[in-house]
Amino acid sequence: MLGFEAVHVTSDDGATLLRGVDVTVCPGRVTVLAGPSGAGKSTLLRVGNRLEVPSGGVVRFHGTDTGTLDPRELRRRVGMVFQKPVVFGGTVRDNLRVADADADDAALGAELERAGLDPALLDRVADDLSGGEAQRVCIARALLTRPEVLLMDEPTSALDPENRRGIEVLGRELAAEGLGILWVTHDLAQARRLGDEVVVLVDGRNADPDEAARYLASGDRKDEP
Protein backbone atom coordinates (compact mmCIF):
# COMPACT_ATOMS: atom_id res chain seq x y z
CA MET A 1 0.00 0.00 0.00
CA LEU A 2 2.79 2.46 0.98
CA GLY A 3 6.22 1.47 -0.22
CA PHE A 4 9.54 3.19 0.31
CA GLU A 5 11.97 2.05 -2.39
CA ALA A 6 15.69 2.90 -2.09
CA VAL A 7 14.82 6.25 -0.50
CA HIS A 8 17.63 8.76 -0.11
CA VAL A 9 17.31 12.07 1.72
CA THR A 10 19.91 14.81 1.83
CA SER A 11 19.48 17.76 4.17
CA ASP A 12 19.76 21.41 3.09
CA ASP A 13 23.30 21.53 4.46
CA GLY A 14 24.33 18.51 2.39
CA ALA A 15 24.26 15.82 5.11
CA THR A 16 22.93 12.42 4.02
CA LEU A 17 20.05 11.42 6.29
CA LEU A 18 18.76 8.35 4.44
CA ARG A 19 20.77 6.18 2.06
CA GLY A 20 18.59 3.76 0.14
CA VAL A 21 15.93 2.68 2.66
CA ASP A 22 13.30 0.07 1.71
CA VAL A 23 10.16 -0.33 3.85
CA THR A 24 6.68 -1.57 2.95
CA VAL A 25 3.53 -0.76 4.92
CA CYS A 26 0.62 -3.15 4.35
CA PRO A 27 -3.07 -2.80 5.28
CA GLY A 28 -4.01 -4.39 8.59
CA ARG A 29 -0.41 -4.68 9.77
CA VAL A 30 1.81 -2.78 12.18
CA THR A 31 5.31 -2.23 10.82
CA VAL A 32 7.65 -1.06 13.53
CA LEU A 33 10.64 1.06 12.59
CA ALA A 34 13.34 0.70 15.22
CA GLY A 35 16.90 1.90 15.48
CA PRO A 36 19.22 4.15 17.43
CA SER A 37 18.87 7.94 17.56
CA GLY A 38 19.90 9.60 14.33
CA ALA A 39 19.21 6.47 12.24
CA GLY A 40 16.71 8.40 10.10
CA LYS A 41 13.42 6.92 11.38
CA SER A 42 11.57 10.21 11.77
CA THR A 43 12.94 11.47 8.46
CA LEU A 44 11.51 8.39 6.73
CA LEU A 45 8.09 9.07 8.26
CA ARG A 46 8.19 12.68 7.09
CA VAL A 47 9.01 11.46 3.59
CA GLY A 48 5.92 9.20 3.78
CA ASN A 49 3.75 12.24 4.56
CA ARG A 50 5.74 14.32 2.06
CA LEU A 51 6.82 16.87 4.66
CA GLU A 52 10.25 15.93 3.26
CA VAL A 53 11.04 15.15 -0.35
CA PRO A 54 13.44 12.29 -1.15
CA SER A 55 16.58 13.20 -3.06
CA GLY A 56 16.63 9.69 -4.55
CA GLY A 57 14.47 6.59 -4.75
CA VAL A 58 10.70 6.61 -4.79
CA VAL A 59 7.74 6.36 -2.41
CA ARG A 60 4.68 4.64 -3.86
CA PHE A 61 1.12 4.77 -2.58
CA HIS A 62 -1.01 2.06 -4.18
CA GLY A 63 1.72 1.78 -6.78
CA THR A 64 1.75 5.49 -7.71
CA ASP A 65 4.82 7.64 -7.15
CA THR A 66 3.75 10.03 -4.36
CA GLY A 67 5.74 12.79 -6.09
CA THR A 68 3.04 12.83 -8.78
CA LEU A 69 0.15 13.08 -6.30
CA ASP A 70 -1.34 16.25 -4.82
CA PRO A 71 0.45 16.38 -1.44
CA ARG A 72 -2.73 17.61 0.29
CA GLU A 73 -4.67 14.58 -0.89
CA LEU A 74 -1.78 12.23 -0.07
CA ARG A 75 -1.53 13.63 3.46
CA ARG A 76 -5.21 12.99 4.13
CA ARG A 77 -4.80 9.37 3.06
CA VAL A 78 -1.44 8.88 4.78
CA GLY A 79 -1.98 10.49 8.18
CA MET A 80 0.70 11.40 10.67
CA VAL A 81 0.89 11.45 14.47
CA PHE A 82 3.84 13.32 15.92
CA GLN A 83 6.05 12.45 18.87
CA LYS A 84 4.93 15.44 20.90
CA PRO A 85 1.15 15.88 20.80
CA VAL A 86 0.36 19.11 18.94
CA VAL A 87 -2.82 20.67 20.29
CA PHE A 88 -4.10 24.02 19.05
CA GLY A 89 -5.80 26.69 21.12
CA GLY A 90 -9.50 26.27 21.92
CA THR A 91 -11.50 23.18 22.78
CA VAL A 92 -11.09 19.57 21.73
CA ARG A 93 -13.92 20.23 19.24
CA ASP A 94 -11.91 23.11 17.73
CA ASN A 95 -8.90 20.81 17.46
CA LEU A 96 -10.82 18.08 15.68
CA ARG A 97 -12.38 20.56 13.28
CA VAL A 98 -8.92 21.50 12.05
CA ALA A 99 -9.06 18.12 10.28
CA ASP A 100 -12.69 18.34 9.19
CA ALA A 101 -14.35 21.75 9.47
CA ASP A 102 -17.78 20.39 8.51
CA ALA A 103 -17.96 17.43 10.91
CA ASP A 104 -20.85 17.56 13.39
CA ASP A 105 -20.59 16.66 17.08
CA ALA A 106 -21.81 13.10 16.46
CA ALA A 107 -19.00 12.46 13.97
CA LEU A 108 -16.42 14.11 16.22
CA GLY A 109 -17.65 12.16 19.26
CA ALA A 110 -17.49 8.89 17.32
CA GLU A 111 -13.87 9.59 16.39
CA LEU A 112 -13.01 10.38 20.01
CA GLU A 113 -14.56 7.04 21.06
CA ARG A 114 -12.59 5.27 18.35
CA ALA A 115 -9.46 6.78 19.89
CA GLY A 116 -10.55 5.61 23.35
CA LEU A 117 -11.86 8.91 24.70
CA ASP A 118 -15.22 10.01 26.11
CA PRO A 119 -17.21 12.11 23.58
CA ALA A 120 -18.06 14.45 26.47
CA LEU A 121 -14.47 15.67 26.13
CA LEU A 122 -15.44 17.78 23.10
CA ASP A 123 -16.01 20.88 25.24
CA ARG A 124 -12.78 20.49 27.21
CA VAL A 125 -10.11 23.16 26.71
CA ALA A 126 -7.38 21.32 24.81
CA ASP A 127 -4.58 22.81 26.88
CA ASP A 128 -6.07 21.13 29.98
CA LEU A 129 -5.71 17.59 28.54
CA SER A 130 -3.23 15.15 30.05
CA GLY A 131 -0.40 13.92 27.81
CA GLY A 132 -2.18 10.65 27.07
CA GLU A 133 -5.49 12.38 26.31
CA ALA A 134 -3.76 14.93 24.08
CA GLN A 135 -2.06 12.18 22.05
CA ARG A 136 -5.39 10.34 21.65
CA VAL A 137 -7.03 13.59 20.48
CA CYS A 138 -4.23 13.93 17.92
CA ILE A 139 -4.89 10.36 16.76
CA ALA A 140 -8.66 11.06 16.56
CA ARG A 141 -7.88 14.21 14.56
CA ALA A 142 -5.69 12.25 12.14
CA LEU A 143 -8.42 9.59 11.79
CA LEU A 144 -10.98 12.24 10.80
CA THR A 145 -9.32 12.53 7.39
CA ARG A 146 -10.09 8.80 6.81
CA PRO A 147 -6.48 7.74 6.26
CA GLU A 148 -5.50 4.32 4.94
CA VAL A 149 -2.04 4.55 6.52
CA LEU A 150 -1.06 6.09 9.83
CA LEU A 151 2.55 7.17 10.37
CA MET A 152 3.21 7.29 14.12
CA ASP A 153 6.45 8.97 15.21
CA GLU A 154 7.25 7.66 18.69
CA PRO A 155 3.70 8.43 19.80
CA THR A 156 4.23 7.09 23.32
CA SER A 157 7.63 8.53 24.16
CA ALA A 158 6.19 11.34 26.30
CA LEU A 159 3.66 9.10 28.10
CA ASP A 160 3.61 7.11 31.34
CA PRO A 161 3.56 3.26 31.11
CA GLU A 162 -0.23 2.99 31.46
CA ASN A 163 -0.93 5.48 28.66
CA ARG A 164 1.85 3.94 26.62
CA ARG A 165 0.16 0.53 26.71
CA GLY A 166 -3.21 2.16 25.98
CA ILE A 167 -1.90 3.82 22.80
CA GLU A 168 -0.26 0.54 21.75
CA VAL A 169 -3.61 -1.25 22.10
CA LEU A 170 -5.21 1.52 20.04
CA GLY A 171 -2.55 1.04 17.36
CA ARG A 172 -3.33 -2.69 17.18
CA GLU A 173 -7.08 -1.98 17.04
CA LEU A 174 -6.63 0.45 14.15
CA ALA A 175 -4.57 -2.16 12.30
CA ALA A 176 -7.35 -4.67 12.95
CA GLU A 177 -9.75 -2.22 11.28
CA GLY A 178 -7.54 -2.42 8.18
CA LEU A 179 -5.20 0.58 8.52
CA GLY A 180 -1.55 0.15 7.72
CA ILE A 181 0.53 1.43 10.62
CA LEU A 182 4.17 2.51 10.47
CA TRP A 183 5.27 2.98 14.08
CA VAL A 184 8.64 4.44 15.08
CA THR A 185 10.08 3.50 18.46
CA HIS A 186 13.30 3.26 20.42
CA ASP A 187 11.67 0.88 22.86
CA LEU A 188 12.65 -2.65 21.82
CA ALA A 189 10.12 -4.29 24.16
CA GLN A 190 7.42 -2.19 22.52
CA ALA A 191 8.74 -3.13 19.08
CA ARG A 192 8.41 -6.83 19.95
CA ARG A 193 4.95 -6.41 21.50
CA LEU A 194 3.55 -4.37 18.68
CA GLY A 195 5.16 -5.20 15.38
CA ASP A 196 3.92 -7.66 12.81
CA GLU A 197 7.23 -6.78 11.25
CA VAL A 198 10.19 -4.91 12.73
CA VAL A 199 12.50 -2.98 10.40
CA VAL A 200 15.76 -1.77 11.89
CA LEU A 201 17.47 1.33 10.53
CA VAL A 202 21.11 2.07 11.29
CA ASP A 203 22.93 5.15 10.09
CA GLY A 204 20.28 6.00 7.50
CA ARG A 205 20.04 2.53 5.91
CA ASN A 206 18.34 -0.80 6.47
CA ALA A 207 20.37 -2.84 8.92
CA ASP A 208 21.56 -6.15 7.48
CA PRO A 209 20.00 -9.25 9.17
CA ASP A 210 22.91 -9.80 11.59
CA GLU A 211 23.02 -6.12 12.54
CA ALA A 212 19.25 -6.05 13.08
CA ALA A 213 19.35 -9.21 15.22
CA ARG A 214 22.18 -7.77 17.31
CA TYR A 215 20.33 -4.49 17.76
CA LEU A 216 17.06 -6.17 18.74
CA ALA A 217 18.91 -8.46 21.16
CA SER A 218 20.75 -5.56 22.74
CA GLY A 219 18.20 -5.34 25.53
CA ASP A 220 15.14 -3.34 26.30
CA ARG A 221 15.59 0.36 25.88
CA LYS A 222 13.16 2.76 27.24
CA ASP A 223 11.79 5.47 24.99
CA GLU A 224 14.00 8.47 24.97
CA PRO A 225 12.08 11.63 25.79
Next chain:
Amino acid sequence: MSSTHIGWAGLAASLVLVAVAVGLSGWQRLHLSRSILWACARAAVQLFIVGWALKLVLDPSASVAWAWLWVAVMVVFSGITIRNRAPEVPGILGLGTLAMLTVVAISLSVILGFGMFPVEGRTIVPLAGMMIGNSMTASVLVGRRIVGELSDKRDEIEARLALGHSWPDAARPYVRSALRTGLVPQIESTKAVGLVFLPGAMTGLVLAGVDASDAVSIQLAIMYLILGSVATSITVIGLGLTRKLFTPDHRLRRLTRVVA
Protein backbone atom coordinates in the same frame (compact mmCIF):
# COMPACT_ATOMS: atom_id res chain seq x y z
CA MET B 1 6.31 83.24 7.45
CA SER B 2 8.84 85.32 9.36
CA SER B 3 7.52 83.72 12.56
CA THR B 4 8.96 80.35 11.45
CA HIS B 5 12.39 81.64 10.51
CA ILE B 6 14.56 80.70 13.45
CA GLY B 7 17.86 81.80 11.89
CA TRP B 8 21.36 80.68 12.83
CA ALA B 9 21.03 82.16 16.30
CA GLY B 10 17.85 80.14 16.94
CA LEU B 11 19.48 76.98 15.67
CA ALA B 12 22.48 77.60 17.90
CA ALA B 13 20.15 78.14 20.85
CA SER B 14 18.65 74.67 20.32
CA LEU B 15 22.13 73.27 20.94
CA VAL B 16 21.63 74.20 24.59
CA LEU B 17 19.41 71.14 24.88
CA VAL B 18 22.11 69.02 23.26
CA ALA B 19 24.49 70.36 25.89
CA VAL B 20 21.98 69.29 28.55
CA ALA B 21 21.88 65.77 27.09
CA VAL B 22 25.69 65.60 26.98
CA GLY B 23 25.84 66.93 30.53
CA LEU B 24 23.38 64.30 31.78
CA SER B 25 25.34 61.59 29.99
CA GLY B 26 28.54 62.72 31.70
CA TRP B 27 26.92 63.05 35.11
CA GLN B 28 25.33 59.59 34.94
CA ARG B 29 28.42 58.10 33.23
CA LEU B 30 26.33 56.80 30.34
CA HIS B 31 29.31 57.11 27.94
CA LEU B 32 26.96 58.47 25.32
CA SER B 33 28.40 61.97 24.90
CA ARG B 34 30.33 61.12 21.74
CA SER B 35 27.30 59.32 20.27
CA ILE B 36 25.05 62.30 20.99
CA LEU B 37 27.46 64.77 19.40
CA TRP B 38 28.06 62.49 16.41
CA ALA B 39 24.28 61.98 15.91
CA CYS B 40 23.63 65.74 16.05
CA ALA B 41 26.48 66.55 13.64
CA ARG B 42 25.41 63.79 11.24
CA ALA B 43 21.77 64.93 11.33
CA ALA B 44 22.85 68.49 10.56
CA VAL B 45 24.99 67.47 7.57
CA GLN B 46 22.32 65.11 6.21
CA LEU B 47 19.51 67.63 6.56
CA PHE B 48 21.50 70.48 5.04
CA ILE B 49 22.32 68.30 2.02
CA VAL B 50 18.69 67.15 1.74
CA GLY B 51 17.51 70.73 2.20
CA TRP B 52 19.78 71.94 -0.58
CA ALA B 53 18.57 69.17 -2.91
CA LEU B 54 14.96 69.73 -1.89
CA LYS B 55 15.32 73.39 -2.75
CA LEU B 56 16.13 72.36 -6.33
CA VAL B 57 13.27 69.86 -6.49
CA LEU B 58 10.74 72.13 -4.82
CA ASP B 59 11.63 75.15 -6.92
CA PRO B 60 8.32 76.06 -8.65
CA SER B 61 10.18 76.48 -11.93
CA ALA B 62 11.76 72.99 -11.68
CA SER B 63 10.24 70.09 -13.66
CA VAL B 64 7.99 67.82 -11.61
CA ALA B 65 10.00 64.91 -13.07
CA TRP B 66 12.72 65.70 -10.48
CA ALA B 67 10.19 65.10 -7.72
CA TRP B 68 9.24 61.72 -9.19
CA LEU B 69 12.92 60.83 -9.45
CA TRP B 70 13.30 61.76 -5.78
CA VAL B 71 10.37 59.47 -4.89
CA ALA B 72 11.92 56.62 -6.91
CA VAL B 73 15.17 57.02 -4.98
CA MET B 74 13.21 57.01 -1.70
CA VAL B 75 11.51 53.74 -2.69
CA VAL B 76 14.84 52.07 -3.51
CA PHE B 77 16.50 53.28 -0.30
CA SER B 78 13.52 52.24 1.81
CA GLY B 79 13.80 48.71 0.35
CA ILE B 80 17.51 48.64 1.26
CA THR B 81 16.75 49.97 4.75
CA ILE B 82 14.12 47.28 5.30
CA ARG B 83 16.63 44.62 4.20
CA ASN B 84 19.27 46.01 6.57
CA ARG B 85 16.87 46.05 9.50
CA ALA B 86 15.52 42.54 8.86
CA PRO B 87 18.40 40.59 7.27
CA GLU B 88 17.03 37.22 8.41
CA VAL B 89 13.87 37.63 6.33
CA PRO B 90 14.37 35.88 2.98
CA GLY B 91 13.77 37.97 -0.12
CA ILE B 92 12.89 41.05 1.92
CA LEU B 93 14.79 43.46 -0.36
CA GLY B 94 12.52 42.79 -3.33
CA LEU B 95 9.38 42.45 -1.25
CA GLY B 96 10.08 45.59 0.77
CA THR B 97 10.76 47.61 -2.36
CA LEU B 98 7.58 46.25 -3.97
CA ALA B 99 5.58 47.12 -0.84
CA MET B 100 6.90 50.69 -0.79
CA LEU B 101 6.25 51.07 -4.51
CA THR B 102 2.67 49.87 -3.99
CA VAL B 103 2.20 52.27 -1.09
CA VAL B 104 3.47 55.24 -3.08
CA ALA B 105 1.42 54.31 -6.16
CA ILE B 106 -1.83 53.91 -4.22
CA SER B 107 -1.46 56.83 -1.82
CA LEU B 108 -0.29 59.33 -4.43
CA SER B 109 -3.01 58.16 -6.83
CA VAL B 110 -5.59 58.95 -4.16
CA ILE B 111 -3.99 62.24 -3.09
CA LEU B 112 -3.38 63.57 -6.57
CA GLY B 113 -6.24 61.78 -8.33
CA PHE B 114 -8.87 63.33 -6.06
CA GLY B 115 -7.15 66.68 -6.26
CA MET B 116 -6.43 66.86 -2.52
CA PHE B 117 -3.11 68.52 -3.30
CA PRO B 118 -1.69 69.94 -6.54
CA VAL B 119 0.78 67.84 -8.55
CA GLU B 120 3.92 69.71 -7.53
CA GLY B 121 7.28 68.78 -6.11
CA ARG B 122 6.43 70.44 -2.79
CA THR B 123 3.46 68.05 -2.33
CA ILE B 124 4.69 64.84 -3.96
CA VAL B 125 8.01 64.54 -2.11
CA PRO B 126 6.92 65.13 1.52
CA LEU B 127 3.70 63.13 1.17
CA ALA B 128 5.49 60.14 -0.36
CA GLY B 129 8.13 60.46 2.36
CA MET B 130 5.54 60.27 5.12
CA MET B 131 3.80 57.25 3.61
CA ILE B 132 7.08 55.42 3.04
CA GLY B 133 8.51 56.29 6.45
CA ASN B 134 5.55 54.92 8.38
CA SER B 135 5.08 51.88 6.13
CA MET B 136 8.75 50.97 6.32
CA THR B 137 8.70 50.58 10.08
CA ALA B 138 5.57 48.43 9.98
CA SER B 139 7.01 46.30 7.15
CA VAL B 140 10.16 45.51 9.11
CA LEU B 141 8.07 44.58 12.15
CA VAL B 142 5.72 42.33 10.20
CA GLY B 143 8.47 40.66 8.17
CA ARG B 144 10.43 39.74 11.28
CA ARG B 145 7.29 38.68 13.10
CA ILE B 146 6.16 36.35 10.31
CA VAL B 147 9.52 34.59 10.19
CA GLY B 148 9.53 34.38 14.00
CA GLU B 149 5.99 32.99 14.19
CA LEU B 150 6.46 30.40 11.45
CA SER B 151 9.76 29.35 12.96
CA ASP B 152 8.43 29.12 16.54
CA LYS B 153 5.19 27.41 15.52
CA ARG B 154 6.76 24.98 13.08
CA ASP B 155 5.25 21.98 14.94
CA GLU B 156 1.73 23.38 14.71
CA ILE B 157 2.08 24.38 11.06
CA GLU B 158 3.43 20.96 10.07
CA ALA B 159 0.60 19.31 12.02
CA ARG B 160 -1.86 21.33 9.92
CA LEU B 161 -0.01 20.51 6.70
CA ALA B 162 0.03 16.83 7.68
CA LEU B 163 -3.78 16.98 7.92
CA GLY B 164 -3.95 18.06 4.28
CA HIS B 165 -4.12 21.83 4.69
CA SER B 166 -2.76 23.99 1.90
CA TRP B 167 0.10 26.31 2.85
CA PRO B 168 -2.09 29.44 2.95
CA ASP B 169 -4.54 27.69 5.30
CA ALA B 170 -1.78 26.28 7.49
CA ALA B 171 -0.04 29.67 7.80
CA ARG B 172 -3.14 31.85 8.14
CA PRO B 173 -3.53 31.98 11.97
CA TYR B 174 0.14 32.84 12.45
CA VAL B 175 0.38 35.37 9.62
CA ARG B 176 -2.81 37.02 10.85
CA SER B 177 -1.26 37.47 14.27
CA ALA B 178 1.86 39.02 12.70
CA LEU B 179 -0.22 41.42 10.57
CA ARG B 180 -2.13 42.56 13.65
CA THR B 181 1.19 43.32 15.34
CA GLY B 182 2.11 45.61 12.47
CA LEU B 183 -1.19 47.44 12.22
CA VAL B 184 -2.21 47.84 15.86
CA PRO B 185 0.42 50.53 16.73
CA GLN B 186 -0.80 52.66 13.81
CA ILE B 187 -4.43 52.22 14.90
CA GLU B 188 -3.49 53.16 18.47
CA SER B 189 -1.58 56.25 17.38
CA THR B 190 -4.54 57.26 15.17
CA LYS B 191 -6.83 56.91 18.20
CA ALA B 192 -4.53 58.90 20.46
CA VAL B 193 -3.88 61.75 18.07
CA GLY B 194 -4.77 65.15 19.52
CA LEU B 195 -5.31 63.72 23.00
CA VAL B 196 -1.79 62.53 23.64
CA PHE B 197 0.33 64.17 20.99
CA LEU B 198 0.14 66.62 18.14
CA PRO B 199 1.44 64.98 14.97
CA GLY B 200 4.44 66.41 13.15
CA ALA B 201 2.70 67.65 10.04
CA MET B 202 0.09 69.54 12.01
CA THR B 203 2.68 71.01 14.33
CA GLY B 204 4.66 72.15 11.30
CA LEU B 205 1.62 73.74 9.70
CA VAL B 206 0.63 75.57 12.88
CA LEU B 207 4.21 76.79 13.36
CA ALA B 208 4.17 77.99 9.74
CA GLY B 209 1.15 80.13 10.53
CA VAL B 210 -1.57 78.01 8.89
CA ASP B 211 -5.04 78.28 10.40
CA ALA B 212 -5.60 75.52 13.01
CA SER B 213 -8.76 74.15 11.37
CA ASP B 214 -6.96 73.89 8.01
CA ALA B 215 -4.05 72.20 9.75
CA VAL B 216 -6.47 69.72 11.36
CA SER B 217 -8.13 68.72 8.10
CA ILE B 218 -4.79 68.28 6.33
CA GLN B 219 -3.46 66.25 9.25
CA LEU B 220 -6.56 64.05 9.34
CA ALA B 221 -6.30 63.31 5.64
CA ILE B 222 -2.62 62.45 6.06
CA MET B 223 -3.31 60.17 9.04
CA TYR B 224 -5.98 58.28 7.15
CA LEU B 225 -3.61 57.89 4.22
CA ILE B 226 -0.83 56.68 6.50
CA LEU B 227 -3.18 54.12 8.06
CA GLY B 228 -4.12 52.87 4.60
CA SER B 229 -0.47 52.87 3.50
CA VAL B 230 0.64 50.82 6.51
CA ALA B 231 -2.19 48.33 5.93
CA THR B 232 -1.25 48.07 2.25
CA SER B 233 2.46 47.58 2.88
CA ILE B 234 2.04 44.88 5.52
CA THR B 235 -0.44 43.06 3.29
CA VAL B 236 2.09 42.99 0.45
CA ILE B 237 4.81 41.81 2.86
CA GLY B 238 2.47 39.25 4.50
CA LEU B 239 1.25 37.67 1.27
CA GLY B 240 4.59 37.77 -0.53
CA LEU B 241 6.72 36.58 2.36
CA THR B 242 4.43 33.70 3.33
CA ARG B 243 4.51 32.47 -0.25
CA LYS B 244 8.32 32.55 -0.15
CA LEU B 245 8.50 30.57 3.09
CA PHE B 246 6.60 27.58 1.71
CA THR B 247 7.40 25.34 -1.24
CA PRO B 248 4.85 24.96 -4.04
CA ASP B 249 4.15 21.43 -2.75
CA HIS B 250 3.00 22.78 0.63
CA ARG B 251 6.10 22.29 2.78
CA LEU B 252 7.50 24.84 5.21
CA ARG B 253 11.07 25.78 4.32
CA ARG B 254 13.86 25.74 6.91
CA LEU B 255 13.99 29.15 8.58
CA THR B 256 16.79 30.91 10.36
CA ARG B 257 15.61 32.99 13.25
CA VAL B 258 17.85 35.82 14.39
CA VAL B 259 16.99 37.16 17.80
CA ALA B 260 17.31 40.93 17.88
